[in-house]
Amino acid sequence: MPAQQFDTPPVLIAGAGPAGLIAALVLLRNGVPVRLIEKNDFLHPGSRGCGIQPRTMELLHQLGATDLVRALYPLGSNRSYRFGTLDIVRDEPFVELKTSTVHLPYPNPLMIGQCGFEGYIRSHLAKYGCEPELGTELTTFEQDENGVTAHLSKNDGNKETVHVQYLIGTDGARGATRKGLGLSFTGNTPDTFRMLVGDVRMTCDKLDYNHWHRFGDFKSKTVMLRPMREVGVDNDGWALMIGGPEIDIDKLLDPEGSKEVIFAVIQEAVPAEIQFKELVWKGQWKPNMRMVDKFGVGRVFVAGDAAHVHSPTGGQGLNSSVQDAINLSWKLALVLKNLSPPSLLDSYSAERLPVIAEMLNITTELFKKTASGADDAWKREDRLRMLGVNYRRSPIVLEERSTGLDSESMAAYGDAVEGTTPVAGDRAPDAARLVDAEGKEYTFFDLFRVTHHSVLIFASDVNSAKSILDSLQKHSEDAIRPIVVLPQGASGGSGGALALVDRDGHAYSGYKATEGETVVVILRPDGFVGAVVNDVEGVGRYLQKVFF
Ligand SMILES: Cc1cc2nc3c(=O)[nH]c(=O)nc-3n(C[C@H](O)[C@H](O)[C@H](O)COP(=O)(O)OP(=O)(O)OC[C@H]3O[C@@H](n4cnc5c(N)ncnc54)[C@H](O)[C@@H]3O)c2cc1C
Numbered sequence: 248m249p250a251q252q253f254d255t256p257p258v259l260i261a262g263a264g265p266a267g268l269i270a271a272l273v274l275l276r277n278g279v280p281v282r283l284i285e286k287n288d289f290l291h292p293g294s295r296g297c298g299i300q301p302r303t304m305e306l307l308h309q310l311g312a313t314d315l316v317r318a319l320y321p322l323g324s325n326r327s328y329r330f331g332t333l334d335i336v337r338d339e340p341f342v343e344l345k346t347s348t349v350h351l352p353y354p355n356p357l358m359i360g361q362c363g364f365e366g367y368i369r370s371h372l373a374k375y376g377c378e379p380e381l382g383t384e385l386t387t388f389e390q391d392e393n394g395v396t397a398h399l400s401k402n403d404g405n406k407e408t409v410h411v412q413y414l415i416g417t418d419g420a421r422g423a424t425r426k427g428l429g430l431s432f433t434g435n436t437p438d439t440f441r442m443l444v445g446d447v448r449m450t451c452d453k454l455d456y457n458h459w460h461r462f463g464d465f466k467s468k469t470v471m472l473r474p475m476r477e478v479g480v481d482n483d484g485w486a487l488m489i490g491g492p493e494i495d496i497d498k499l500l501d502p503e504g505s506k507e508v509i510f511a512v513i514q515e516a517v518p519a520e521i522q523f524k525e526l527v528w529k530g531q532w533k534p535n536m537r538m539v540d541k542f543g544v545g546r547v548f549v550a551g552d553a554a555h556v557h558s559p560t561g562g563q564g565l566n567s568s569v570q571d572a573i574n575l576s577w578k579l580a581l582v583l584k585n586l587s588p589p590s591l592l593d594s595y596s597a598e599r600l601p602v603i604a605e606m607l608n609i610t611t612e613l614f615k616k617t618a619s620g621a622d623d624a625w626k627r628e629d630r631l632r633m634l635g636v637n638y639r640r641s642p643i644v645l646e647e648r649s650t651g652l653d654s655e656s657m658a659a660y661g662d663a664v665e666g667t668t669p670v671a672g673d674r675a676p677d678a679a680r681l682v683d684a685e686g687k688e689y690t691f692f693d694l695f696r697v698t699h700h701s702v703l704i705f706a707s708d709v710n711s712a713k714s715i716l717d718s719l720q721k722h723s724e725d726a727i728r729p730i731v732v733l734p735q736g737a738s739g740g741s742g743g744a745l746a747l748v749d750r751d752g753h754a755y756s757g758y759k760a761t762e763g764e765t766v767v768v769i770l771r772p773d774g775f776v777g778a779v780v781n782d783v784e785g786v787g788r789y790l791q792k793v794f795f
Pocket of ligand 1 (some may be wrong): 261262263264265266274282285286287295296297298299357361383384385386417419420421422423426444484532552553559561562563564565566567568584
């Protein structure tokens with residue numbers, strides 16, 4: 248089929264939060280123009296989703312947003328005090344800090360306020376001339392086999408009807424897309440817990456700006472302050488949470504209420520001199536744990552909070568939104584470029600549903616512990632780093648090397664244990680010191696990109712990889728890029744496909760390849776292993792699952 252030219256954007260993205268911004272960037276990187284609309288006529292200034300997990304950092308790297316990864320900063324430790332005192336009763340890290348390795352360059356969660364995260368992604372979009380159209384709301388839509396007709400309402404009173412090939416609803420928990428599709432949103436909304444969330448600008452010599460400070464607990468009353476560099480100026484920005492039965496939340500949330508009532512509660516919790524400057528924003532948070540039963544119907548999809556809502560405990564929401572958006576968008580790009588059949592899009596729901604279901608269970612358990620003031624409520628297990636999130640059960644992955652995977656090893660939120668054999672559906676590990684014929688060094692993460700599949704052919708020499716290389720020639724070089732990975736000590740190939748010598752053996756050890764045996768690991772544009780196969784026929788079997 249001929250490659251498609253786009254006169255107008257074929258995709259409308261409704262909602263310019265993290266999910267919408269990332270979906271837009273993946274599509275634009277793939278040469279697909281988008282229109283990105285945002286109901287609000289302002290950019291939210293809040294720090295809300297600030298905990299960025301290692302897996303998200305890897306995906307941002309492969310998305311070419313390393314500037315954002317470099318801007319992340321450490322979580323610090325979690326200091327707790329009795330309410331109204333400065334006596335530290337506990338001071339412990341949220342996570343066990345791990346050392347980076349060649350296979351895992353980003354081992355630990357880090358932070359950036361959501362407003363900062365979004366700003367970095369918007370600056371990448373701006374390079375494509377794309378910016379969110381503020382004050383533009385998706386109201387309703389219809390679809391048929393040819394496309395989607397979306398009705399937009401502008402905050403200047405104008406209305407617009409737009410025709411697109413696909414609609415992505417990244418319009419958050421209360422958005423119009425999920426409702427318009429009539430998707431179920433199953434779960435529960437306990438009415439027993441509420442808290443105020445927001446950001447303040449203030450300074451206090453007694454609060455070390457490198458750590459989180461938690462006064463009291465949710466059993467009676469609590470004030471939590473978390474340093475957030477993006478919110479303030481010169482280290483005066485803090486994320487704020489206030490809750491507990493002894494706090495009059497209604498009074499604090501009253502839209503007519505003054506910021507001083509909130510400052511007074513902070514002052515009561517923290518007996519030290521505080522210079523209050525500004526209440527940046529405030530809002531209510533109530534537990535709401537729900538998810539859709541499918542991530543789309545026909546030509547309309549939901550991603551991020553539009554598809555699942557849950558407790559922020561564990562810092563999975565923004566991260567899951569980013570991962571939804573990437574999963575959908577690389578597939579949509581292939582379909583729009585006439586390289587893959589529309590049925591590929593069915594795998595979006597198939598892959599994300601089990602991951603999100605497990606994420607909801609994990610974060611709900613953590614929320615219960617936090618609300619009850621359990622001792623281990625703030626301990627963050629390794630799996631929250633999301634390195635074990637996998638699509639092993641996906642209908643579009645193909646594993647032909649490892650056999651007999653048991654059901655436990657198929658859990659969608661597996662524990663990522665370094666050193667195990669990666670199988671189809673797993674996160675693809677990094678490797679460093681891969682050297683080409685000219686002596687130039689590469690890492691895998693610098694070669695893996697959201698724009699193409701990378702076919703790693705582990706072979707003793709380029710000749711042994713020839714039949715596989717030949718079979719790939721009928722595919723667009725833009726969509727599938729082969730890399731021959733030669734063992735330590737081999738002489739580099741020249742001409743044709745990229746051939747890299749694994750100088751320190753990191754690639755062979757990370758992918759459990761054996762010198763002298765040919766194995767092919769096909770990496771998807773989202774940094775997951777699509778296939779592990781042994782020969783040219785296996786490569787063909789995988790490509791048939793994804794491409795025309
Ligand atoms: C206090 C707090 C702390 C959190 N901490 C973390 C954390 O540490 N780590 C983490 O991963 N997550 C965290 N989260 C969760 C995270 O903030 C959300 O999961 C994330 O914002 C979801 O992104 P999204 O793009 O799916 O939705 P949103 O950010 O909600 O964006 C949706 C956008 O769509 C717009 N919109 C709505 N309706 C329409 C319409 N009809 N047309 C056009 N636009 C529309 C909205 O105005 C909004 O801008 C936290 C949340 C809170 C509240």
